Amino acid sequence: AQSVTQPDIHITVSEGASLELRCNYSYGATPYLFWYVQSPGQGLQLLLKYFSGDTLVQGIKGFEAEFKRSQSSFNLRKPSVHWSDAAEYFCAVGVYNFNKFYFGSGTKLNVKP
């Protein structure tokens, strides 16, 4: 069964608009949570991660994400999108002690000028 769900396959936002990308996971325990970004033809780069502590985490490039245990979610946000943010974004989940690691299917972000 899919452990990580990214319900939006494609999202288009205007430059300067706010952004929220959704991610839900299905494990009962608190897993390790990550967001990676992939530019076309490139490998993946870590934006941010959560494994304990403050549920609002800050990442690179002005991104942040909030872990909500009650909703099993880890949504990625950015207040003002730049054209250079156009890429594919992957949520990932690591399950400690089970040596499991799953990526979501990704959300492609287009940015309109």
Add this chain to the structure above:
Amino acid sequence: NAGVTQTPKFQVLKTGQSMTLQCAQDMNHNSMYWYRQDPGMGLRLIYYSASEGTTDKGEVPNGYNVSRLNKREFSLRLESAAPSQTSVYFCASSEAGPFEHYEQYFGPGTRLTVT
């Protein structure tokens, strides 16, 4: 530092041929991973190596073998390629783990087509 390097960048194989994808990292990382990326499916873990001398299966290991040659290098072998193995393959490494909270650093990928 080059980070994680992969060779080749592109490869076309005929069904039944074999090949080895090479991966090396220069960050002195303990753990290394092989993923495949298919449209609409994200990345799926094929094999991983927690440390030098150990390897373990991931989510989709069938049709593949791996070798952790030393701490730097982790190769992926397709013994008899099938069209279903057409994909983009990524190697990654992390300081420790496997997995846990450590960031994985990814190579640029190998685009493999099996005809």
